[in-house]
Structures are given as structure tokens and as C-alpha cells.
Amino acid sequence: MVVPELPEVETVRRGLDVAAVGRTIGSVEVFGPRTVRRHAAGPADFAARLRGRRIEAAVRRGKYLWLRLDDGAALLAHLGMSGQFLAVPAGTPDPPHLRARFRFTDTGPELRFVDQRTFGGLALDEVAANESSTAVPVTVAHIALDPLDPAFDRGAVYERLRRRRTGIKRALLDQSLVSGIGNIYADEALWRAKLHYARGTDTLRRAEVERLFDGVDEVFAAALRAGGTSFDSLYVAVNGESGYFDRSLEVYGREGEPCSRCGAPIRREPFMNRSSYRCPRCQRTPREPRW
DNA sequence: CACACAGCCTGCTGGC
DNA sequence: TGCCAGCAGGCTGTGT
Numbered sequence: 001m002v003v004p005e006l007p008e009v010e011t012v013r014r015g016l017d018v019a020a021v022g023r024t025i026g027s028v029e030v031f032g033p034r035t036v037r038r039h040a041a042g043p044a045d046f047a048a049r050l051r052g053r054r055i056e057a058a059v060r061r062g063k064y065l066w067l068r069l070d071d072g073a074a075l076l077a078h079l080g081m082s083g084q085f086l087a088v089p090a091g092t093p094d095p096p097h098l099r100a101r102f103r104f105t106d107t108g109p110e111l112r113f114v115d116q117r118t119f120g121g122l123a124l125d126e127v128a129a130n131e132s133s134t135a136v137p138v139t140v141a142h143i144a145l146d147p148l149d150p151a152f153d154r155g156a157v158y159e160r161l162r163r164r165r166t167g168i169k170r171a172l173l174d175q176s177l178v179s180g181i182g183n184i185y186a187d188e189a190l191w192r193a194k195l196h197y198a199r200g201t202d203t204l205r206r207a208e209v210e211r212l213f214d215g216v217d218e219v220f221a222a223a224l225r226a227g228g229t230s231f232d233s234l235y236v237a238v239n240g241e242s243g244y245f246d247r248s249l250e251v252y253g254r255e256g257e258p259c260s261r262c263g264a265p266i267r268r269e270p271f272m273n274r275s276s277y278r279c280p281r282c283q284r285t286p287r288e289p290r291w
Numbered sequence: 292c293a294c295a296c297a298g299c300c301t302g303c304t305g306g307c
Numbered sequence: 308t309g310c311c312a313g314c315a316g317g318c319t320g321t322g323t
Contacts, residue, residue, distance in 0.1 A: 003316060034300090038319095063317075080317050081300080097301090117300050119317050166294065174294095175318080183316060273296085274316060 004079045006063060006146055006180030007220050011227030012085055013065050016058040019087035020067060024054045024105040030122075035099040035115065038076075038123040038139070049124055050075065050102075059136075062146045062179025066125070066137055074127050074137045080119025086112045146180035147216050158209045161201040167290040168204065168212070169197035169276065181216065184252045185223075187277045189215035191251045194282045197271060198289035222248060251277040 004012070028047035030036055039046045054070040066074040077083070086095075087109040095114055100122060102111040113122060125137035134151070136143070145152045157178055161171055171177055172186045181189070190197055192215030195208060226248070250260055254277060255268040264281040271291070 005317095078318075081315075082317095116302075117315090117317095119300065121318095164293075170294085173317095272316090273314095275314085 003081050003182060003184065004063065004083070005182035005185050005223075006148065007185075007223035007227055009060055009063050009065055009079060009180075010148070010224060012079065013058045013060040015087070016065070016067065016085060019085075019109065020055050020102075020111055021058055022055065023108065024052065025050050026103045026105045027051060028103075029101040031099055031101075034118050035113065035120070036122050038121050046122070046124055049073070061134075061136055061140055061149070062143050062175055063182070064137075064140050064143060064179075066140070068127070072127060074125050076123045076125045076137050076139055077113070078120055080115065080117065080121065082117040083113065083115040083120030086114055088112065143175050144177055144179045147178065147213060147220065148180070152178075154209065154213050157213075158204070158206055161204055161209065164201040165290070166201055167198045168195060168201055169271065170290075171201050172212075173272075180220075183274055183276075184249065185216065185219050187252045188219045188250060189213075191215075191277075191279060191283060192218060196283045196285055196289070197276050197278065198291050199286045200288060200290040203286070203288070251279065253277065 028050045030043040030047060033043060036043050036046045050069075053073075055067045055075075056070055057068040059066050059068060059074075064076065064078055066076040068074055077085075082097075090103070090110050095112075097114050097116045098112055099115050099118070099120075100113040102113075104110070113120075123139065125139050127135050128138050128141060134149075160177060161168075164171055164177075169186050169190065172181050172189070173183070187197070189212055193208065193211040195212060251266050254266045256265050258264065259266055259279040259282060262279065262281045264279055266277055267280050269276050269278070
């Protein structure tokens, strides 16, 4: 199972565009309270308020995605570590870890939310009426623009990076600075830009930040191509396993293997109670690292 | 506001 | 063979 970052969530959003948009919800089942823990009014309210709602659009920012409903609210979803949406014919046996089921008023496939590790979740949220930026659910208001957003502004991110006093990878993972990047693509983008993860953000030059976001764009584009080519639009419009980009990574998960640029063995190092992978030759430790 | 970190969770892996 | 620690890492809440 691959952890979903922006490209995977975007692949899911495209699947929902096909599988859910334009349909009207008939009934909703929620299995256990945890999946809707962010919905303060509880599972019964969640289900009741969704009944009869028509889905008008599938929207994403960073790793959040939501279905815009015909009453102005949004069905907000986060996949967490392991969440998947599956569109399957009614009667298909329930899989393990089924957390919610959406039936529609038509005879098409039902939609399921499946999540092994339950870091994911669903909620009903109001969409803030804000004339200065894209309308997003209240819960998503603090999430920064992601690099695929037409309004994403590298120059503005650079200015914020320069004012920070932290390491570049911490900053990349901060969804209030730039959204959509997780541990895997952070390492991949840093490798492409030949930057060490502990490089102080206040020492970065503009050209380095350009290289970094070029790297982000490249890994995102490659992952989206992989996701876009391999999903079955009829059966599993939305499948967390097919189409995930896990075979073309340069450093992530490749400890001991040679760097494809210089041949030095890739190193794995503990970082933020996780792992960072880097090439020790292409990505040298800075003189004044900020871990 | 900026920054750092504990805690939430389940399945798999490897050491003993 | 079985047990259990360690690992995977998204986000929120809380502390400084």
C-alpha cells in the first residue's frame, strides 16, 4: 500500500468525477464512529444530511478532496495513510475495512470508502463564501495552495521560505506553506534539485527554489501519468492500489542502491520519526544544517 | 505567528 | 513457532 500524496489524491478525484458527479445520493451507511470523527454531529446526522443530495463537482486542494453538493455543503474526504474510494456494483462482497457505503438513486455502482489504518476520514462541511480566493470547505481554509493550482505562486513561497528558520524538508511537508507534498515526493524533489533535506530555508537562493519546484512538478507529472494510464473507468473508477506511482522512485525506499546520477549508494536516515532518503554525494550535508 | 512533537492506527517484518 | 518491537507517515492538538 502506497501512501497517497497529491498525485494519488488527484487520481482519486478524477475517478470520482466519473463515478460520482451528477448522481444523487440515495442512502449512506457508516461503519463505526471513527471515520466521521470530524463530523461533530455524528454518523446518523452525516447520513441523514447526505440523503437526496446531488453531487455537483469533485474538487481537490493538496491532499484534501471534496464533493460539492447541491445544497452548498461539501462532503469532505481525506485519505490519510490508506483510504480508498471504490466504485463497485451493488452486491459485490464487502471488503475488510469498509468504513462507509454510498448508494445512489440510479442503478449504477455504489461508492465505498475503505480505510485499513483509519487515519482517513469523512465529514460534511460548509464551504466558506470568500470572494478573495477559491471557495474551499472551512476545514481546508488553512491548507496552502498546491503546486498544481493555477494560482500557485513560487515567488510568494520563496519569500515565506526565506523568513523561516527551519530545514527545507520540514517546510515542504508543512501543508500551510505548500500543500500536497508528503515524505515520498519531498525526498524525490530534493534529489532532483540536489538539495539536502536539512538545508536552512533562510539560506536558499531563488534559483534553488526554482529547481526544487521544477523537481516537484516533474515527480507529480510522472506520478499522474502512471495513475492516469492504469485505472479501469468502468469498474474501479477510484482505486488506491492501481495506478499508484511506486516503481520509478529515484531515492525513496532505495537504501543501498546506487544513485542513478552518480552511483553513490543511497542513504536512509532518521528524520522526524520517519525516514529520509538521499544521495550522499549529490545532496551534501550543509555547513549549518537545520534539522 | 513560527516551530516542534506526541498521539492516533493496523498490518507487516525481522530479531530472538 | 510465537511473541513483540519497530516501522510505515497523514494530520490535529498542544506546548513553547
